[in-house]
Amino acid sequence: MVGAIRRLGTLFINGVWQLGFITRFFWLILVYSGQSFTRLHLTLRELYFSGVMSLxxxxVSGLFVGLVLGLQGYETLQRYGASDSLGTLVALSLVRELGPVVAGLLxxxxxxxxxTAEIGLMKVTEQLKAMDMMAVSPIARVVAPRFWGGVISMPLLAALFSAMGVFGGWLIGVVAIGVDDGAFWSQMQSAVDFRYDVLNGVIKSCVFGVAVALIAVFEGYDCVPTAEGVSRAITRTVVSSALAILALDFVMTSFMFRGQ
Amino acid sequence: MSRTTMDLWVGVFVAAGIAALLFLALKVGSISGSDIQSPYTLIARFDNIGGLKARAPVKVAGVLVGRVAEIRYDNERFQAEVVFTVDGRYKFPTDTFANILTSGLLGEQYVGLDPGGEDKLLAPGDVIKKTQSAVVLEKLISQFMFNKAAEGDTAPAK
Amino acid sequence: MSEPLVRLENVRFAYGERTILRDISLSIPRGQVVAIMGGSGSGKTTLLRLIGGQERAVGGRVTVDGQDVAGLGRDALYALRRRMGMLFQFGALFTDMTVFDNVAFPLREHTDLPPELINDLVMMKLHAVGLRGAARLMPGELSGGMARRVALARTIALDPMLLMYDEPFTGLDPISLGIIGQLIRRLNDALGASSVIVTHDIQESLQIVDYIYFISEGRVVAEGTPDAIRNSTDPFVHQFVHAEADGPVPFHYPAGDYATALVGGAG
Incomplete structure (x- = not known):
């Protein structure tokens, strides 16, 4: 019993310690971000690897999610004779929730x-230490560009995901099932508000971008420099990112869409 | 992968992302800032607003002219105070009537304005005096039942 | 001889509870190649990291070119490190760049030289290690010995005053090993630099260095010129030079009495 409480306490203290560490790391990244923008090709390269490679x-996932939403939405809506609202349903679910969240998870x-793997391997092979010994800050040269590449990619990818999803919903609803084209778009447009729905969705994806990018570079930089350590760090990146995205999504949704 | 090819792909990616954002903003959604031009605010007080919510539409003759900006409770008059913004292109006489209506039987509630015949127009920040509260279904039903009961009482007396 | 380039005075270092270095005093004179030897896990690499300022000593002083390394701020430390070069155990080449870009890395980061000049400098450094032809290869395409030579070219890119080698001979075939050894000596003399080699390869070191320190259990246990070391009667040095399994450095990890352990285990 005492042991369990003690373990819980240790876990808690470790959590707080980790939180402080990651915050300090975040601050360091911001301080050393100058190079990411003065030497833009460093960031462009990461934009290529995290953005273009995820395209x-x-x-494809956006299209499939849209297709499924179209099918399921139509199934439900036509029972109430509201199949004209299919566009609304597809667009609102994508723009508010599924776009940022699923794109974030992917x-x-x-x-x-x-x-994480790249930074972790650089740590294992002492490349980060070598850089540091060459009087080049690894945070400025390696970590910050990867962080910003992720932060910039994420909202663009989420927007592409949502747009693709709406297209998928349109394909199923209008082209395949035969919902009225005009009703699909006009109902959607009157129900989806730019500031309230689209912009809040974009804000969500930006926050997810910061969270995922920070977790990814942190886990890589902080990993135990062995093969096993790197593989654990990668697992932690995926798991903590997913948890962070879902938890942040809940918090932000409760702020943004309270329905007044 | 050479630098220039990479730059090209990044360019394509960023352009596609921005295009998707524009698509979401213009085609999927509607920019609320743009369809209401040079807005001004009006205030109306209701005894009961029913299920009216902020951002609900304000319509005249079925045309969207504005949106509800804020709903608050006036503690002195014991009434709900609804603040809404209206497109600057539309002007209304001072004896305009404000109703809270429901689109369809179970649809969302909105503010409907019925312009009167006065020559003087409502200025920004003015209060619309003539209002009609939301129709509350429960009240309507209980009223109906009450009337029926009253009819039932009087019928045997005949 | 003037003031030595690097001087360690009564340096003590510990990772948390675990003491690595107890009391180390040594100096690296200018222009010389000094080897620091000791068994695996004796804290040799830690010594290099203390000199490079990547770790800070718990006690004692580390001075490089008259500056107290532990007392330097980040900018001053980075300024000092530009004049140091460190060769890591496995080269630590940047795997996402070509050999050329690897060697050019410190030049591009720390100077505003035009591309043509950088090209010439890189080719000169690569030529010095005999790998000018490998400039366009990726690090993954190099053998271990070649990778280490490329790393060496990168280490000397900014003409450092102090060169540090962390186990430069580990995992190399005898030919590559000889090449690296000769390079270390030649580059040191050509650059007018000073070098520290951390290694446990006694035979190779004896041929190229000017002075040797032996470290064991966090202390300097023996020191001397190669000739002195060869003829040393010190039991530790003798064990090390002649690679004997047992001696002052015991074969057995400290344990209880063997017979008791066996009998006790049976009962």
Whole structure:
């Protein structure tokens, strides 16, 4: 019993310690971000690896999610004779929730894990130490560009995911099932508000981008420099990113869409 | 992968992302800031607003002219105070009537304005005096039952 | 001889509870190649990290070129490190860049030289290690010995005053090993630098260095010139030089009485 309480206490203290560490790391990244923008090609390279390389999976998944939403939405809506609202249902679910969340989860497993692996391997092979010994800050040269690459990619990928999803919903609803094209778009437009729905969705994806990118670079930088340590760090990146995305989503949704 | 090819792909990616954002903003959603131009606010007080919510539409003759900005409770008059913004292109006489209506039987509630015949127009920040509260279904039903009961009472007396 | 380039005075170092270095005093004179030897896990690499300022000593002083390393701020430390070069155990080449870009890395980071000049400098450094032809290869395509030579070219890119080698001979075939050894000596003399080699390869070191320190259990246990070391009667040095399994460095990890353990285990 005492042992259990003690373990819980240790766990709690470790958690707080870790939180402080990651916050300090975040601060360091911000301080050393200058180079990421003065030497833009460093960040562009990471934008390529985290953004462009995730493009395919994001577009394909977005399309399928849209198709499923179209099918399921139509199934439910036509029972109430409200199949004209299919566009609204597809667009609102994508723009508010599914776009940022699913794109975030995919991004964490596709790009976040790759960033962790890359930084982790650089640590294992002493490349980070070597850089530090060459009087080049690894945080400025390696960590910050990867962080910003992720932060910039995420909202763009989420927007592409949502757009692709709406297209998928349209394909099923209008092209395949035969919902009225005009009703699909006009109902959607009157129900989806730019500031309230679209912008809040974009804000969500930006926050997820910061969270996933920070977790990915942190886990890589902090990993135990062995093969096993790197593989554990990658797992932690995916798991903690997923948890962070879902928890942050809940918090933000409760702030943004309270329905007054 | 050479630098220039990579730059090209990054360019394509960023352009596609921005295009998707524009698509969401313009085609999927509607920019609420743009369809209401140079807005001004009006205030109306209701005894009961029913299920009216902020951002609910304000319509005149079925045309969207504005949106509800804020709903608060006036502790002195014991009434609900509804603040809404209206497109600056539309002007209304001072004896305009404000109703809270429901679109369809179970649809969302909105503010409907019925312009009167006065020559003087409502200025920004003015209060619409003539209002009609939301129809509360429960009240309606209980009223109906009450009337029926009253009819039932009088019928045997006949 | 003037003031030595690097001087360690009564340095003590510990990772938490675990004491690595107890009391180390040594100096590296300018222009010389000094080897620090000791068994695996004797804290040799930690010594290099103390000199490079990547770790801070718990007690004592580490001075490089008259500056107290532990007392330097980040900028001053980075300024000092630009004049140091460190060769890591497995080269630590940046795997996402070509050999050329690896060697050019410190030049591009720390100077504003035009591309043509950088090109010339990189080719000169690569030529010095005999790998000018490998400039376009990726690190993954190099053998262990070649990778270490490329890393060496990168280490000397900024013409450092102090060169540090962490186990430069580990895992190399005899030919590569000889090449690296000769390079270390030649580059040191050509650059007018000073070098520290941390190693346990006694035979190779004896041929190229000017002075040797032996470290065991966190202390300097023996020191001397190669000739002195060869003829040393010190039991520790003798064990090390002649690679004997048992001696002052025991074969057995400290344990209880063997017979008792066996009998006790049976009963």
């Amino acid at each position: 395919l999976i994001i577009l 991004f964490a497993s596709r790009a976040g894990s790759a960033v």
